[in-house]
Amino acid sequence: MTxxxxxxxxxxxxxxxxxxxxxxxxxxxxxxxxxxxxxxxxVIGAAVVTAAITVPIAFRQSAEPVLPAPPATTQxxxxxxxxxxxxxxxxxxxxxxFVERSRSADLDGGGQARSWSTDKDWSIHLAVHTPRSPVxxxxxxxxxxxxLVGGAPGWVAGPSTGGFINVVFMPDQDTAIVVQASGGPDxxxxxxxxxxxxxxxxxxxxxxxxxxxxxxAGLSRIRVSIQGSSPATxxxxxxxxxxxxxxxxxxxxxxxxxxxxxxxxxxVVVPTPDGRxxxxxxxxxxxxxEPQARQIAEDMKVxxxxxxxxxxx
Numbered sequence: 185m186t187x188x189x190x191x192x193x194x195x196x197x198x199x200x201x202x203x204x205x206x207x208x209x210x211x212x213x214x215x216x217x218x219x220x221x222x223x224x225x226x227v228i229g230a231a232v233v234t235a236a237i238t239v240p241i242a243f244r245q246s247a248e249p250v251l252p253a254p255p256a257t258t259q260x261x262x263x264x265x266x267x268x269x270x271x272x273x274x275x276x277x278x279x280x281x282f283v284e285r286s287r288s289a290d291l292d293g294g295g296q297a298r299s300w301s302t303d304k305d306w307s308i309h310l311a312v313h314t315p316r317s318p319v320x321x322x323x324x325x326x327x328x329x330x331x332l333v334g335g336a337p338g339w340v341a342g343p344s345t346g347g348f349i350n351v352v353f354m355p356d357q358d359t360a361i362v363v364q365a366s367g368g369p370d371x372x373x374x375x376x377x378x379x380x381x382x383x384x385x386x387x388x389x390x391x392x393x394x395x396x397x398x399x400x401a402g403l404s405r406i407r408v409s410i411q412g413s414s415p416a417t418x419x420x421x422x423x424x425x426x427x428x429x430x431x432x433x434x435x436x437x438x439x440x441x442x443x444x445x446x447x448x449x450x451x452v453v454v455p456t457p458d459g460r461x462x463x464x465x466x467x468x469x470x471x472x473x474e475p476q477a478r479q480i481a482e483d484m485k486v487x488x489x490x491x492x493x494x495x496x497x
Contacts (some may be wrong), residue, residue: 222460236458260479267487268389269408272312273361276484277381279374282308283496287390288409292316296390306368308378313360315483323352323360340376347371351379391490393420394437394462397483400472401428403434410490412437418492422484434470435477438463455480462486 257440269289275298280298285452291298294316301307307382313323327339331351348366357360361382365375392408403424412418421434440446446453451465452474466472473481 188266200298242397253470267393268309268391268490271298271385271388271390272359272387273310274298274385275308275310275363275378276383277377278308280486282306284322285492286409286411286497287319287388287406287494289390290316291406292404294318294405302368304368307363307366308374309364309366310378310382311364312360314358315360316427318428320360323362324354327352331376333376335377338379340372343435349375351375353379354409361376389491391420391488392422393439393487393490394422395487396422396424396437396480397485399435400470400476400479400480401422403470405429406435410495412492412493412495414496415492417493418490420490431469434467435480436465437481437484452481454477454478456486458486460486 192229196496203390269291271287271289273296280301283302284298284300286299288438293314295314296312298310299307299331313320317323327341329340331338331340336353336355338351340349340351342349344362348364349371353361353364361379363375363379363382365371365378368374390408390410398405403426405425405427407423407425409416409421409423411421419438421438424435424480425433440454440463442455442459442461444461444463446463446464449465450467451463453463454459455461456494462481462484464477464484466477
């Protein structure tokens with residue numbers, strides 16, 4: 185063997201010693217197909233470059249280090265599912281004694297609602313509608329008594345004394361806000377004052393504890409709600425309706441303790457892994473059979489318990 189061949193042999197031996205460990209290539213082959221090409225190019229490319237540059241380096245007797253191949257990247261973590269939905273508006277001018285009792289939100293952005301009341305059942309309700317709401321056309325039908333609410337066009341509907349009264353106004357062409365006052369004296373004054381105190385919120389949220397896995401065709405309007413007089417009495421509901429139904433939802437579901445009193449009527453109950461139960465209530469108009477309703481309940485997913493701390497405040 186000539187001296188040149190001896191030098192080449194020695195250079196290749198050094199290259200083999202400096203090349204990345206074969207375990208990197210084996211691990212790369214075990215990765216998903218989308219990652220194989222980039223990792224193998226890096227690892228094999230490093231070995232080829234090392235071999236290519238080491239032969240001339242060997243002739244110069246250089247001791248320059250060879251950088252190792254970069255580590256393989258990992259798959260990005262998927263974002264968590266949304267389980268709390270910000271409330272768009274709130275009433276800032278509540279009379280003394282009024283505390284919040286409920287929040288709800290359509291997941292398609294069609295509408296939201298909040299309510300405050302007293303121990304005497306005097307109440308103020310706030311509803312926010314967009315063109316996706318099934319009641320948009322009726323809500324935006326202007327009443328006879330025109331007023332300005334915070335500089336926005338509005339109108340008054342309903343009796344001026346007794347019963348209830350609605351004040352409707354539109355801060356923009358895609359938002360209609362309804363403030364309803366009921367119970368007690370001076371409901372007209374209370375409704376107009378509350379409407380003029382409506383402000384954007386975005387901080388308060390309504391949480392979702394249950395989500396549907398499967399639903400019959402047509403029941404695509406999902407609403408989540410929380411109601412109660414205090415955190416101890418709070419209940420979280422998830423409802424399903426048609427996109428055109430403005431009446432009671434076709435399906436309502438909640439998570440309850442195993443020994444809790446169930447609602448009367450069309451309902452099914454299935455256990456959850458944590459020892460509680462899902463109670464699903466379905467109306468006769470939903471045209472669901474009992475086995476179908478039970479399958480819907482069994483396919484539901486239970487998420488973290490929502491925040492009830494705002495109830496009664």
